[in-house]
Amino acid sequence: MTKINEIFKEHGIRLTQQRKEIFKILLNISQPVSANYIHNLLKNKLEKSRLSTVYRNLNTFKDLGIIKEVSSVNNNKKLYELSIGSNHHHHLICTKCGEMEPLDCPLEGYEDELKKKTDYKIIDHSINIYGICPDCINKTQKK
Amino acid sequence: MTKINEIFKEHGIRLTQQRKEIFKILLNISQPVSANYIHNLLKNKLEKSRLSTVYRNLNTFKDLGIIKEVSSVNNNKKLYELSIGSNHHHHLICTKCGEMEPLDCPLEGYEDELKKKTDYKIIDHSINIYGICPDCINKTQKK
DNA sequence: GTGACTGCAAATCATTTGCAACTCG
């Protein structure tokens, strides 16, 4: 059971149709997705939904810490994924096709170490490993 | 002595005024900068220079591997820094003001380990640590 | 000389915003 309503109530925001659907979409994906990707799926359920509102909700979720924004590098899009309910991880990204795979965090303990070295107040970190996925390696060889 | 001309010749691109100046700017900064930042400095030397051309040259440099694109997270800007001549490092980024500090890479050996675990061909990685810089911590306290 | 570069203007693309209408609580 997902407790969407509780999560929303806890943060003091309304449980609208659109938010419910966006949240469900985010629950069902394992990779970070773009606002546009979400909007496309959303249109099946809510014909009238607008991309601008998707952005607004994603920003709301982000401000509340429900989702995380990860930076895509190929194109200039913002990508989002749930930050709650999912364990801390990073991504292995194919620079050819953009495919992403989750990776365990290799920085256990590093943040603590860093806190001693710097005057910054450390909050979070992101790691991206870039490479070429097996599919793209195969495609290149066939040519 | 910088060997700009050699680097350019080696890559088979012409040594134009603008490219020379952009390269010099990149040599003199320790933080990743935006196209706009470069363009502003450039205008002192080359009044007629255009932002679009700066972008074109940055993309050329990037394709040749002379510079690296790092993704800024606060705003949606692309930032660039030299990838040659500078040792491998990452950034500690203030989420309030965007200030960046270089950091040594904590992933020594990790890529090798990863190569055994995955079928991806590993190429590179990026790490960003987010926090609040001493300046911004002070500003908040004073309020 | 000629093809690679540039200035310039206009286009594109992701994201944001203003406002009036709507709807959750």
Place this chain on the structure above:
DNA sequence: CGAGTTGCAAATGATTTGCAGTCAC
């Protein structure tokens, strides 16, 4: 009811592109 949300259209801001003139080699 009424403040928080949304649809809709229009604005914004970063980056790209087409084209004709210019410059490096």
